[in-house]
Amino acid sequence: MKLLRDTWLIFQRQMLLVLRNPVWVVIGILQPLYFLLLFGPLLKDALNAPTTADAYRFFVPGLLVMLAMFGSMFVGFGLIAELRAGVIERSRVTPVSRLALMLGRSLRDVATLIVQAALITVLAIPFGLTVRVGDVLLAYLMLGLIGVMLSAASNALALKLRSEDALAPLMNGVAQPLLLLSGILLPLTGWVATVADFNPFSWAVDASRALFAGDPGDSSVWQALLILGTLTVLTLFWSARSFARSVR
């Protein structure tokens, strides 16, 4: 109970900060928005799609996975700023749950992410995107798992590295191949597709596309949820341990 109460307390505080400066929520959707407007129109010809709407139905589900990845991978920077301001140390001398310090922040990232995903989904409708409510909620659940996992990982790394200069190259170095090997931008073929089988986010993109195509029974959906769920649990354990250790 204490864990839930403390998590809620930290979540409230973090959401207050987000709402006080919501410009970051907007900045977070700028990248997918640019892709939607400037990259989407190229896809009809590039993919030999029958219509522009078909191209967007292929592209937007992947774009949402990209939003979830990039929105969560860099949250560690905020934690480093909090470390520097002494806010984390101040929390550590209280009996507040260490796990709650992490979970409250990850929940903030998920909440932000869902709002951003909903915005992108709505903005894609004029381009011909169609989806059922149940399917989109399942897709958002998957995005939420990605958000919790990457936010926890990013925070755990931030605690370890304690410096933006070390975190930035590491995150960029990981983010780019994960993006290119996910099939978000173009369909994967050849050996790249084989390598991409080891990328959990590639599975997420396939599942997201199946859901937006109105096919929640597709095997890619349960497979992606299983893979992401397992990874999320593992990452949470790892991150909780590093919070408990360095935030004894």
Added chain:
Amino acid sequence: MIETKGLRKSFRSRQGRETKTVEAVRGVDLYVGEGEIFGFLGPNGAGKTTTLRMLATLIEPDGGEATIAGADLRRDPGEVRRRIGYVAQGGSTWDEVSAREELVLHARMYGIGKADAQRRAVRALEAFQLTEFADRKCKTYSGGQRRRVDIALGVIHDPKVVFLDEPTTGLDPQSRAHMWDEIRRLRSEGVTVFVTTHYLEEADALCDRLAIMDYGEIVAEGTPDELKREVAGDVVTVGLNGSTPEAAQLLDSEAYVNKLETVEGGLRLYVDQGATAIPQILRKIDGAGIHLGTIELHRPSLDDVFLEKTGRSLRES
């Protein structure tokens, strides 16, 4: 209220390819009584902050024991946390929120309910004279105001002991005097205050008792007066315009001079009785035809204590 025995901590630091072990704290024994302001005086890097962070449960000691407000540091850090407050050196507030928001959140992190937390925040804002700008963002506060918020956060849950790490560093003289008043007020409310400082005047004026720390060890402990009495006698400073070496040679052999040091522009002499030593010093210097600039008699300061115990002046280190 605080009792430690053999508290130790070392850190491994890497310099190039070599790893060096730095013994930051090498066996600290301390006793701090209830309701006193206990000072920890020493130069930067002496191990004051490391000791404080160990006592505040932030880092685990390598060895030794400590009991704080009746709770065992090694066995029950959670209980220690409930009973103490800690105010870090570098500040603890977030730019974008107000003092009131910080106080309410901090109280709630101690498990205090929302309504009670709000009442406590109001009380703390009044006590620390922060009410006027309670709802402005912390980034608009002056250094002194922000430091007062830090202290208010440290005592929002009515701890029995509060640890303050260099609470006045970086403050202007007026804010510093204000901070001393706040610390004395805490004592009058029955809080035991454990404060680190590298300011001699602060240790002297503020602390009931203090320990002097150097290179990870406590080199002296007592009330400021006791410590100063330990440095026997008085200190005479002789200002000379040149010819310091000759005067040093001349006076060093005198029986009433316990210790002699060359300082900038003259000599510092440790004597038993200033009143009888001064005429003799004057006669000696005059007789040798050395021109005397100034002569000053003063009771030993904490710096003299530090000098006596460590061979260095705290002002220089």
